[in-house]
Amino acid sequence: MASEEGSEQLEEAGKMSVPSRHDVFDIFRDHIETWGETPGQAGKRERLKASIWYLLPPTLLAIVLAIWRVCIMNLTPFLTGLTVFTALLFGLLILIFNTGVSLQKDKASLENAHNVAKMIADLRANISYTAMVAVTLVMVLVLAIAMNPASQPIPWGWTIPLAWLGVHLLLNLLNIVSGLRRAFRNITT
Template identity: 30%
Template sequence: MSAKWSILPLVEDHLDTFRDQRTNELRRQDYLSFYAFPLAIGIACYLFDFKMQDPASILAGIAVFTALLFGLLIHIFSMGLRVNDDPRLPKSGKLATLIDQLQANVSYSILIGIITTAFLIAAAAIRENNQPINSFLSAIITTLLVHLMLTVLMALKRTRAAYAALRF
């Protein structure tokens, strides 16, 4: 896609972070952890007929959380600029790679947050008389929420690794 709103580069950058640090090979277990596991949770929610009671409450939290991720992305951008401008730090290497990966993961987290927000808006809009939403939509939202949390945890781990790389 060449449209200005294309999300494909965000997804590609994020998936490119699923590499082994030592060998630079793609790690299949990352795909299982970040996609198959949340999907399995979502399928289980559907099979056990899980129905969300109040999507509007979750919507408020995810909307704020996604906004905070936007702020974090701006901070990562400025951190990348500072590292690039600091003559004491190499322009490539572990720290630069970690910052690039962190930027990719947080950007992707924002994308998942936006998608989750859209599903929650739809769920809140179609909900009738304070009834729970159906198990299919509940399963999709649960899958997205688990995926989002795992991706944020990966970004947190990369933040720690970047800090450790700065401590020479």
């Protein structure tokens, strides 16, 4: 009987689930939840400030580039570098996942950890979202390169989403570095 249950659990664990559109929304929701913990009006102000920080700079840059109709000559080096960088983000996500699992296994280490479990969960949410933004940027770069001849500049219409996603990615990376710094500071003090 026990071997039957064990084999059923192995079969269930081996099945791959098909990602749904809800998974993407969950990643976005988890990321937004890291923008503030304060309840009430103060929390709303905190989340408003964060949304301005994450959305206004890329939007302003995209508007300026659209007004000036900026064209980019060669996107291939950007694609190469960003693809490697995206792979590194996924490596960091796996590392954070393993750290979270280790912390859950060793509950005694969490007693004096100064909210490290929450910080690890927030980092997982932020890195997941940032990886999703990086993959989106890679896909837009691939489309821009594939749809335009190599000898001509990329039309200015492609510059808008590329610049927006690039700046948004940069701001999220700064948030990840800040989160890592906070977690390290809380562990060492």
